[in-house]
Amino acid sequence: MKTLRISSRRLVLLLAAAGALAALVLEVGAAGASPATGPPITPQSPGEGATVEASGEALKVTFSCPQFVYEAGEEEEIEVIPEEPEEPEEPEEGEESEEGGEEEVTPPIIVIGPPTLGGAENYAVHYSTSPTVNASGQLGTSGFGEAGEGESEAIKGSNALCTSELELPTKPFPATLYEGKVYWQAYRESTLVPDEIEVGPVRSFNVVPHVEEPELLFRAQVFAGYLTQVGFGYEAELEGAVVELQEWDGKAWTKVAEAPGSNAGLNIFYVKPKKPGRHLFRPVVTAGSMAGPLPLEAAAKVARKPGKARVTSAADDGAYVAANAKEREEWPIEMSVSGGGTVLKNLKVEAETTCKGPTKAQNVKLEVPAVLKHAKIAPDGTVFGVSKTSGPEVWTVTLVGSLFQGRFQGELTTSRTNCTGYRTIDAILQKSVKKTTKQ
Numbered sequence: 316m317k318t319l320r321i322s323s324r325r326l327v328l329l330l331a332a333a334g335a336l337a338a339l340v341l342e343v344g345a346a347g348a349s350p351a352t353g354p355p356i357t358p359q360s361p362g363e364g365a366t367v368e369a370s371g372e373a374l375k376v377t378f379s380c381p382q383f384v385y386e387a388g389e390e391e392e393i394e395v396i397p398e399e400p401e402e403p404e405e406p407e408e409g410e411e412s413e414e415g416g417e418e419e420v421t422p423p424i425i426v427i428g429p430p431t432l433g434g435a436e437n438y439a440v441h442y443s444t445s446p447t448v449n450a451s452g453q454l455g456t457s458g459f460g461e462a463g464e465g466e467s468e469a470i471k472g473s474n475a476l477c478t479s480e481l482e483l484p485t486k487p488f489p490a491t492l493y494e495g496k497v498y499w500q501a502y503r504e505s506t507l508v509p510d511e512i513e514v515g516p517v518r519s520f521n522v523v524p525h526v527e528e529p530e531l532l533f534r535a536q537v538f539a540g541y542l543t544q545v546g547f548g549y550e551a552e553l554e555g556a557v558v559e560l561q562e563w564d565g566k567a568w569t570k571v572a573e574a575p576g577s578n579a580g581l582n583i584f585y586v587k588p589k590k591p592g593r594h595l596f597r598p599v600v601t602a603g604s605m606a607g608p609l610p611l612e613a614a615a616k617v618a619r620k621p622g623k624a625r626v627t628s629a630a631d632d633g634a635y636v637a638a639n640a641k642e643r644e645e646w647p648i649e650m651s652v653s654g655g656g657t658v659l660k661n662l663k664v665e666a667e668t669t670c671k672g673p674t675k676a677q678n679v680k681l682e683v684p685a686v687l688k689h690a691k692i693a694p695d696g697t698v699f700g701v702s703k704t705s706g707p708e709v710w711t712v713t714l715v716g717s718l719f720q721g722r723f724q725g726e727l728t729t730s731r732t733n734c735t736g737y738r739t740i741d742a743i744l745q746k747s748v749k750k751t752t753k754q
Contacts, residue, residue, distance in 0.1 A: 354381040356438075356501045356515030359476065363518050368525035369493040371552055373480035376440060378501040378515065380467060380477035385433030386506045393424040435469035438503045440479035446498050446517055451510045454500035454517055459484070467501075477501075483522070488602040489576065491551040492524040492609070524609045526551045526600055531614040534697070539591040539618040541691055542699040544715065545572075545584045547598045552578040556602040560584040563595040563613070576600065585701050585713070591620035626696040627656025627718055635723055635742040648742050652692070652718065659698055659723070662687040662714065666729045668736030683736050685712045685729050692718055698725065716740060721747060 359377040361367055367374060442465060444458030456463025465479035481497065483490040501515040532546035545560060553576025561568040572584035588594050597613035635650045637643035650662040668683040690700030700714040708731060716725015721744045729736035 354379075354383055356380070356503065356513070358499075358501065358516060358518045361520040363520075365520045367497075367520050367522050369483060369491050369522050370525065370527075371483075371485070371490045373482050374497075374522070375478050375480055376465075376499055376501075376518075377470065377476055377478045378438075378440070379475055380435045380438045380469065380501070380503070381475040382432045382434055383437075383503065383505065383513075384430045384507060385437060385504065386431040391426050393426055433503060433505065435467055435477050437505075438467035438477055438501060440465035440467065440481075440499055440501050442481045443498045444495060446519070448500075448514075448517065451512060452514050453502060453510075453512055454498060454514075458495075465499075485552070486555070488555045488604040489551070489553050491526055491553065492556055492600065492602040492605055493522050494524050494605050496521050524600070524602075524605055526553070526609065526611060529598060529611040531596055531598065531616075533614075533616045536693075536695050536697075537588060537616055537618045538621050538693050538695075539588050540621060541693045542585050542587045542701070543693075543697075544699055545586055545596065545616075547582040547584065549580055551580070553600065554578045556600050558582045559599040559601070559608075560586065561597050561599055561610075562586070563597075568597065568599075568610075571596075576602075585699055588618035591618050593617050621694050625656065625694045627652075627692055629655040631656035631718055631721055631744070634745040636745045636748060638722070638741045638743045642741075648740060650723070650742060652723075656718065657692050659690045659692055659700070659714075659718070660688065662690075662700075662727075664727060664738050664740065666727060666736035666738040668729060668734050670734040683710070683729055683734075685710070685727055685736070685738070687712050687714050687727070690714060698723075714740075 357379040359379065361376065441454040441456055442459050442463040443455050445455065447457070448454050459481070462482050462484065465481055467477045467479050470476045470478055479499075479501070481499070483493045496519055498517055498519045500517045503513050504511055505513050527550040528548075530548045532548055534543055537543045547558060547560065556576035558574050558576050559570050560572040562571045571586050574582045574584065576582070582598075586596075593615055594617070595613055595615050598611045599608045600611065601608045631652050632655065633652065635648065635652065637646065637648045642648075646665060648662075648664050651660050652658065653660060663684065663686050665682045666685045668681055670679045670681070672678050686704075687700045687702050689702075690698050692698050696717045696719050698714060698716045698718060700712075702712050704710045704712075710729055710731045713728045713730075714725060715727075716723055723740065723742045725740045727738045727740055
């Protein structure tokens, strides 16, 4: 408690000022105690019921976050000691002196100090898949758990605006394919109200699946009746989803190939256009969290009619072996070409394969035999082949390559559940090796 020596006139003025200050603090405190009276928390964006595209990046909301009374000022007593009165004059003869009066006691002044103001750091946001609020009107975080507790950050250069972010769940399905309604509520901490929480209104927006920058990628030349490669590229992580390649048959879209989604941003499909002419394809993405499939932009490709002109001929027929002598001995390649350079047959190689374990240290590497019995060679020499082994352990073998002037070069891959293998192939006609040896 402070002690203050003061005159009666100054005492009156101080008491009046203290009363005004106390009234002002109480008024501000009352204003900050409820968002209904001010300053309110006002949602800015997205608008109520707006549609927002799902993304692997965080979704953002904005709201007003004005200064407010976080804590009322403390009361303080000031003891007032009045100034001593002037010495009374000595009484004249015959006059009685005035003595024995009670000493006047001045009560202490109660002054309320300035309040503590709160700012952007005292705000936060709750995100939920349910509009349910508790007895205090506060939204929960149903459907998002800890991710539903959003921090607040002031927007630089704005007039008391803040932003908060929501990370959409990535499991069991990709965040880019999230679908549903999201409820959100900005709130702030304040010691002046019950539960020390002041809430803003509950708002919502609708999240729809979105795959960024989808694109179908075709070979420069596609021939009717020959297997070809179609790539589906995208700027998204789609692991956990299923990707289909569909073709328009003139009446409806039909599935021609299917593959699991990838985080590498690319899926490869192998299709065989039956007839020459214009073909229309589109990728379609599905996941268990979605109400329905997500069709993406279609693209057309013209399949050429195979003619008599070819880059391969009967001169390419025969058995092939590894072009490199060391590889020929240690990692042999067996294959043959027949039909006047139109068919690749009985490809047999070993592919270095990695089977993933629970951890990287537990991965297993092994050599897996890969066999492709038959693949047609297109007029431009390109070869695409896909086959699957029978039995309890189904392996998929894929070959991509080209044949030109008695030399075959390509890449072979093998896959089974969590195992993938790879082998680069460089092979030449066996009869050309014998000629070289004689020289």
